Amino acid sequence: MINPSLLEIEEENTFSKASRLVREYKEAHPEKDVLSLGIGDVSCPIVPPVIEAMHKAVDELSDMEHFSGYGSYYGIDSLRQTILDHEYSSFGFTRDEIFVSDGTKTDSTSILELFSPEAKVLVGDPMYPIYRNGALALSRRVYEAPLDENFVMEIPEEHYDIIYICSPSNPCGNAYSREDLQRWVNYALKEKAVIVYDNVYACFIQSDVPKSIYEIEGAKECAVELRSFSKVASFTGLRCSYYVLPKAIDTKYWKERTINRFNGASYIAQKGAEAVFLPESQRLIQENIRHYHENISYLRESFVELGYEVHGGIDAPYLWIRCPKDMGSWECFDWFLKEMDIIIVPGIIFGRRGDGYFRVSGLGTIQNSQKIMERLKRHEEGR
Numbered sequence: 001m002i003n004p005s006l007l008e009i010e011e012e013n014t015f016s017k018a019s020r021l022v023r024e025y026k027e028a029h030p031e032k033d034v035l036s037l038g039i040g041d042v043s044c045p046i047v048p049p050v051i052e053a054m055h056k057a058v059d060e061l062s063d064m065e066h067f068s069g070y071g072s073y074y075g076i077d078s079l080r081q082t083i084l085d086h087e088y089s090s091f092g093f094t095r096d097e098i099f100v101s102d103g104t105k106t107d108s109t110s111i112l113e114l115f116s117p118e119a120k121v122l123v124g125d126p127m128y129p130i131y132r133n134g135a136l137a138l139s140r141r142v143y144e145a146p147l148d149e150n151f152v153m154e155i156p157e158e159h160y161d162i163i164y165i166c167s168p169s170n171p172c173g174n175a176y177s178r179e180d181l182q183r184w185v186n187y188a189l190k191e192k193a194v195i196v197y198d199n200v201y202a203c204f205i206q207s208d209v210p211k212s213i214y215e216i217e218g219a220k221e222c223a224v225e226l227r228s229f230s231k232v233a234s235f236t237g238l239r240c241s242y243y244v245l246p247k248a249i250d251t252k253y254w255k256e257r258t259i260n261r262f263n264g265a266s267y268i269a270q271k272g273a274e275a276v277f278l279p280e281s282q283r284l285i286q287e288n289i290r291h292y293h294e295n296i297s298y299l300r301e302s303f304v305e306l307g308y309e310v311h312g313g314i315d316a317p318y319l320w321i322r323c324p325k326d327m328g329s330w331e332c333f334d335w336f337l338k339e340m341d342i343i344i345v346p347g348i349i350f351g352r353r354g355d356g357y358f359r360v361s362g363l364g365t366i367q368n369s370q371k372i373m374e375r376l377k378r379h380e381e382g383r
């Protein structure tokens with residue numbers, strides 16, 4: 001008997017459908033040089049001090065004196081302490097409120113296990129689709145909120161128990177302002193709701209928006225903040241993430257749940273993650289982030305020059321672009337692929353209201369972006 005909730009996850013508008021269409025196109029046209037603006041993965045390798053730390057961790061596992069085995073369900077203490085010292089002690093948190101895990105994709109929906117299955121879950125439309133699909137897989141009741149003209153989720157009239165906010169945003173490329181977040185925190189406090197704040201792109205923030213939701217008054221009472229080493233330190237394949245679960249929400253039951261559901265993130269990945277905070281790693285990581293910013297700025301300017309309506313790309317590595325000629329997302333995807341051998345991500349993958357938009361990622365290389373934009377310009381000139 002298959003979980004009936006899984007049947008609710010639509011196959012029609014997914015990344016897997018886009019991947020399948022690209023695969024079929026490449027198989028039918030093996031001679032074509034297909035380039036991608038869709039890559040959500042990073043293009044900078046892991047920096048050397050982190051690699052060194054992981055080599056050392058591997059060696060430690062080779063003798064029982066330094067061996068590390070079961071037991072660190074919430075993360076190894078040294079990493080939890082490092083995260084606390086660098087990012088959360090100023091908000092008055094303790095190490096007990098920091099949890100290490102193997103990825104924010106997992107964390108963003110596993111946190112639902114803390115709350116009643118009756119809890120009403122609110123996600124944005126469009127938004128990172130995992131919140132909706134992950135909640136559906138857990139048979140939760142999921143509702144969608146539209147975004148306003150600044151791509152910020154509108155505050156509903158009704159009561160919801162769990163609210164997902166993604167800022168800086170995938171896919172819209174914007175970040176919530178202090179005022180936006182204060183409104184949501186006020187709503188959550190009033191409704192006794194919890195905000196699940198996906199903050200994996202915090203490292204890309206350049207403008208004067210909050211880098212953490214805990215900069216907002218009252219957030220410590222109602223918000224769980226999720227962060228990941230994936231994008232900032234190229235851990236997309238290595239896997240390590242962390243989150244803050246404030247005591248004011250609960251840590252007692254969550255610890256019990258976690259001991260029973262998770263045996264901890266990989267020791268090697270955690271030792272690598274600890275080294276992310278070394279000054280030399282931070283210096284090199286900032287260079288990588290500068291590279292991504294340059295790339296996204298180049299893409300942004302090039303699309304604007306071609307007359308596209310472009311959003312985002314300042315505080316997040318994504319552009320959210322309106323499809324030309326009133327095309328729907330899939331039509332636009334087809335047009336880019338078949339006319340120019342370029343892959344974009346159809347906006348509808350992120351929710352029905354994302355139709356009519358497409359997403360462009362700045363996490364690839366500048367060389368790749370330049371090739372794509374030259375091809376796009378040539379195509380425009382040839383028409």
Ligand code: PLP
Nearest residue numbers: 103104105128170200228230241
């Ligand atoms: N949250 C958002 C908004 C993302 O865009 C992504 C990855 O693209 C993730 C979470 C997944 O992060 P992780 O690699 O830590 O699972």
